Structure formats: structure tokens, C-alpha cells
Amino acid sequence: MTLQEQLQHKIDLKTKPVGALGTLEQLALQIGLIQDTLTPSLNNPSLLVFAADHGLSDEGVSPYPKDVTWQMVMNFVAGGAAINVFCRQNNINLKVVDAGVDYDFPAGIPVVNAKVAKGSRNMRREPAMTADECRAAIQKGRDLVSTEAAKGCNVIGFGEMGIGNTSASSLLMHRFLNIPIEECIGAGTGSQGEHFAKKTEILKEVSEKYNPQTPEETLAVFGGLEIAMMAGAMLEAADRNMIVLVDGFIASAAALSAVNIQPEARQKMIFCHSSDERGHQMMLDGMRADPVLHLNLRLGEGTGAALAYPLVQAAVNFLNEMASFEDAGVSNKE
């Protein structure tokens, strides 16, 4: 029997009707395969929040001012953001990474300095990143995950903070999945009416301006520093057979970029929730992902990943601890 068959057999012999634990059964199977074992474990869970600014925000694609990016980083540091609350609740080690915020943070605060540039470039005029900047971001993401792995972490969530980053994510989705740009654009932090019409017009113009060929070029042209760093981090985690917890629309755009660079990474990814951001469900469908939660979240920061973590634990725990029909002396179906 292959490991997949053995895992399926183990799941099917638990004291429940076949399939009755639904998505948790798919998770248990996936995690067993990632760790190459019938008895997986979750160790030292971490969540990395990547923050960066976007040159395109100068064009007014977000209803919020760019300063919210650094201000929210300070809120993460103070422990007051939603992601701080949910990580504390679930004992997840949270790290905040400056991937490219347009701000000089004071020395000595617990923000990992991985700044590649003070924000990406305005893609209405030039590619968001040069090839070198994008490569540097990917590599720094990889290095950060290596550091977590060295501390015994085998399950890692990814989130982000960056005013304007739904625009970059919509463009990546459009390119990688070949979906008309209009269907990839959503409200982000709350764009509507005339504002939304303007966002749509700008993203259409940007989408027609470039014709990148490779996945790396596509990420450099349309992505952002936090998105590229997240993609690199996901690739490293996948290479190391870590469980990758993907948050919402922007984290999924990073995952989509990573999968286009290296398709084998997909198998290590758990898509934690279906965001309220228009286009996210279609992006998940494009990666054949069945998300764990449907909570109408549209926050980012990694909140969906932190909230899904207890369910990932439940999947591992039922596989390890639940009695089989034989153990419990319960009659199985004929």
C-alpha cells in the first residue's frame, strides 16, 4: 500500500461514518503526506506578517492613505492588531517583517528588517520591481523561513499588510489564471462607486502595459515586495516539507506566484479561508483549493490562517488520537 492508501485506510477506520469529518479528513491526509508519516505532529507554529508599500498607491487605488502600512506595523508591535489577538489565542509565534515599508522604523523594535526598498515602484510608469529587487525579496523570504525551521517550526502561516496590495494581487491573478482583469478586482479596504471605477480603469491600463513572459518576470512587474517575499517564504517552506498556511486574497496571490514558479509547492499549502474580496474564490478555484473557513473576512494580516490553525490541529489530533472501530469495539458497516 502507498502512504496515501495507508493514511486513507487509517482515516476510514476511525469510529465515524466514512467521510464524516469532511474537510478535516482531507487535511489529515494532506498533512500525513507532507510529513511522510501516519502520525504527523505540529511543532512550534509561526506566522510571518510581511509589510510593504506600493508605488501604485500614489494613483489612489486604495481608499486609505499609505501611512496606514507603517502605522499598522507599529500596532502589530504594540500587540493591538487582530492578528496579535488570534496568534495569542492559539499560541502561534508571530513575527512582523518589514519587506519594503516606506518608513524608517525606530531601532530596537521587534520588526525584522528585510527591507528591499522603500516601497515598490509605481507600475503605471515602470515595473513594480526590478528583476534584482524581486530576486532579493524572494531570497529574504526563503532565509526567514530557514530561520523558523531551525527553531523546530514545521507549520507556518503567512499574512501581509500593505496599502494598495489588492491591486497588485488582482493583476497577478489576471496574468497567472488568464481571467479578465475586471473579474479579478475587488473592494480591497473598501473601494466602491467612483473610487472603484477609477481603480478598475488604472488596473486595466497597467495590465495592458506589460507583457512579462516567465512567472518571475510576472511577479516582478505586477507584484509587490511583501508579495514576492511571501512567495519566496512559501517556496522555502515547501522545499522543507513544512505545512504552509495561506491567508486571504493577497497571500493567495503570493501562493499562486510560488506555484507558477514551482508547481510542487502546491501540495504543501493549506488555503485557510475564502476571503470576501471579490475574485478570491475564483483564485482558489484556479488552484483547486478547498478553503477551510468561510467567514467573510477581508482583513489580511494572516488572520484567516491564525483562525484556521485550531482546525488544522483538530485534523492532526483526530488522526493520532481517535479510536478505530477495532480499538473501540464498535461495529463497522457490513
Ligand SMILES: O=C(O)c1ccc[n+]([C@@H]2O[C@H](COP(=O)([O-])O)[C@@H](O)[C@H]2O)c1
Ligand atoms: O486578505 C484579504 O483577503 C484582504 C482583502 C482585502 C484587503 N486586505 C488588506 O487591505 C489592504 C489592501 O487593501 P487596498 O484597498 O489598500 O488594496 C492590505 O493591508 C490587506 O492586508 C486583505
Ligand SMILES: Cc1cc2nc[nH]c2cc1C
Ligand atoms: C486599519 C487597517 C488595518 C489593516 N490590516 C490589514 N490591512 C489593513 C488595512 C487597514 C486600513
